[in-house]
Amino acid sequence: MQPKMILALGFSGICVAGCATRPSDSEAEGAVAEMIKASFKTRGQAAIDRLKQDDAQALCSRHSGELPKGASEEIEKAQQATLRYPSSGKLMGDWREGERIAQSGGGKQFTDDPARPAGGSCYNCHQISKQELSFGTIGPSLYQFGKLRGASEAIQKYTYGKIYNSEASTACSNMPRFGYNGVLTEEQITHLVALLLDPESPVNK
Ligand code: HEC
Structure with missing residues (x-):
């Protein structure tokens, strides 16, 4: 039998068994959450409690991109209330430190030393400088x-x-x-701010 046919038969089997007793949306959500939970284990600092979503995250997951009217503004307002600025009032640190943090993907995994500061993995999602080979x-x-x-200052x-x-x-960013x-610590974030804003940083060359 062709592999394609086997696949098609497999899917029709799922439908016969599954379509008769279709679970409700909340039952399906619960089943998926249980399945995800069952497939992770706490290992060192990479603990399973990371799967717990806060209110904003839960809302974003539930509506996956299309939030009810007014919800974005509500999320942003609540998240703004969590912002903590350094007590020194200084928001720009050292861009050289910032570059190391931006290009480091280390930290928070079970293999990482919890005593060592984490990296920001910024390069994983952003182009940062012209010298980067991949981002x-x-x-x-x-x-x-x-x-x-x-x-x-703004x-x-x-x-x-x-x-x-x-x-x-940006709600649901x-x-x-x-x-x-x-x-990241407040100090690490000030180094990243310098990386992005200091005229001497490779970002601005
Ligand atoms: C998993 C992907 C991801 C990672 C990792 C990430 N970002 Fe982002 N970043 C995004 C996305 C998506 C946006 C656009 C949405 C938003 O503004 O929140 C964004 C937006 C931004 C913006 C706003 C850009 C603008 O035009 O206003 C800045 C600044 C930024 N990121 C800095 C950083 C820094 C510094 C790091 C590392 C500490 C980082 N990002 C790590 C995905 C990521």
Whole structure:
């Protein structure tokens, strides 16, 4: 028998068994959540409690892209309330440190030393500089970010806030909430702000 035919027969079998007693949406959601939970194990610092979604995340998952009217504004307002700025008031650190953090994908995995600071994996989703050989494109290119926007206090605050909690300005963003979730420290975030805004950083060359 052709592999394609076997596949087709397999699918029709699923339908015969499944279509007669179709589960409700909430039953299906519950079953999927259980299945996901059962396929992960806590290993060191990579604990299973990471699967627990907060209210904003749960809302984004439930509506996958199409939020009910007014929900985006509500999520952004609630997430804005989580923003914590450094007590020093200084939002720009050292771009060299920022570059190391942006290009590091280490941290928070069970194989990583929990005592060592995590990286930001920014390169996984963004172009950062011209020298990079490879980068991801889930997020917009950040090349020349500061050159195009300047480094005013408002831009510094926006950039810090975006990295601290991306959903404070974009509900259901695909960008991790680095400060809010305790992946990066406030100081690390100030280094990343410098990477993006300092005129001397390779981002702005
Ligand atoms: C998993 C992918 C992903 C990772 C990792 C990621 N980002 Fe993002 N980022 C996005 C997406 C998607 C957007 C667009 C949506 C938004 O603005 O939240 C974005 C937007 C941004 C913006 C706003 C851009 C603009 O034009 O206003 C900045 C700044 C930014 N990211 C910086 C960073 C930094 C710094 C890091 C590393 C600490 C990082 N991102 C890691 C996906 C990611």
